[in-house]
Amino acid sequence: MKLEGKTAIVTGGGSGIGRGICLRYAREGASVVVADLDTASAEKVAEEIKNADGKALAVTVDVTDREGVKNMVATAVKEFGGLDILVNNAGVGKIIPFLETTEADFDFFFGVNCKGLMICSQEAAKQMIAQNRGGKIVNLASQAGRRGESLVMAYCASKAAVINMNQSIALALAEHKINVNAIAPGIVDTPLWVEIDKQFAKLLGWEIGEPKRKFTESIPLGRIEQPEDVAGAAVFLASEDADYITQQCLNVDGGNWPS
Ligand SMILES: NC(=O)c1ccc[n+]([C@@H]2O[C@H](COP(=O)([O-])OP(=O)(O)OC[C@H]3O[C@@H](n4cnc5c(N)ncnc54)[C@H](O)[C@@H]3O)[C@@H](O)[C@H]2O)c1
Incomplete structure (x- = not known):
């Protein structure tokens, strides 16, 4: 087990990729704080872990609310004795044509995907620094952060910012032996992509399911990505195997970028 004795917080842990990371971290021996805006889904994932003899706790949090984030970290420390790993996974996205993108859309994506990541990283890092035993932060970027797209301008920009923030935060925390790395997934089969598929279908005049099928056809490894x-x-980047890796953004996308 690669994360035995570690405590991890996974934001957005109640759904999709976050849920997949929570379940896997628990199997690797970590105590997992499933942190999500959606209390019911966080509790469901925590129950799933406990039913499989793992250690987990659900916490309701809005990553954009500093007091709530402080409470999330304090709860992890109180319940599990410290904090070793933070996964900044909570994220929001939508397909919107450039000319129809509003200030509210822009602020919403940047608020959750970037400001939330900053607040969670700051509060987790303060705890890790106080513990003086290093730590790991894993940020969810996206292939969307590698290039712009006409129907996804604000989301792409927010994920490009995540890739850049990942570097700055890694440099800022290196002296504390806190490794900060990102993952850039491709097209992952999650509730988020179910919505994205519907939005693409509407805008392109395609059948529902067609965008997912067509975009998946061009993935070199020939299948859609799973959580x-x-x-x-995310296990590798949170484990001791990654102790000498920081500031990197790893494409985990079946070879989709830059092909
Ligand atoms: N699905 C993909 O194809 C894909 C590809 C690349 C990157 N990503 C990124 O991976 C991450 C997870 O995506 P997913 O597909 O699993 O999405 P999802 O919609 O299935 O899950 C996201 C979770 O985040 C939670 N959340 C949203 N706003 C929150 C907030 N303010 N505070 C706390 N929790 C909040 C939601 O309640 C939900 O449980 C996101 O950052 C997303 O941008 C996804």
């Missing part, structure tokens, strides 16, 4: 594919990389 478990991301979870494997």
Whole structure:
């Protein structure tokens, strides 16, 4: 087990990729704080882990609310004795044509995907620094952060910012032996992509399911990505095997970028 004795917080842990990471971290021996805006889904994932003899706790949090984030970290410390790993996975996205993108859309994506990541990283890092035993932060970027797209401008920009923030935060925390790395997934089969598929279908005049099928056809490894594919990389980046890796953004996308 690669994360035995570690405590991990996974934001957005109640769904999709976050859920996959929570389940895998628990199997690797970590105590997992499933942190999500959606209390019911966080509790469901925590129950799933406990039913499989793992250690987990659900916490309701809005990653954009500093007091709530402080409470999330304090709860992890109180219940499990410290904090070793933070996964900044909570994220929001939508397909919106450039000319129809509003200030509210822009602020919403940047608020959750970037400001939330900053607040969670700051509060987790303060705890890790106080413990003086290093730590790991894993950020969910996206292939969308590698290039712009006409129907996804604000989301792409927010994920490009995540890739950049990942570097700055890694440099800022290196002296504390806190490794900070990102993962850039491709097209992952999650509730988020169910919505994205519907939005693309409407805008392109395609059948529902067609965008997912067509975009998946061009993935070199020939299949859609699963949360478990991301979870494997998230275990590696949170483990001792990654002790000499920081500031990196790892593409986990079946070879989709830059082909
Ligand atoms: N699905 C993909 O194809 C894909 C590809 C690349 C990157 N990503 C990124 O991976 C991450 C997870 O995506 P997913 O597909 O699993 O999404 P999802 O919608 O299935 O899950 C996201 C979770 O985040 C939670 N959340 C949203 N706003 C929150 C907030 N303010 N505070 C706390 N929790 C909040 C939601 O309640 C939900 O449980 C996101 O950052 C996303 O941008 C996804």
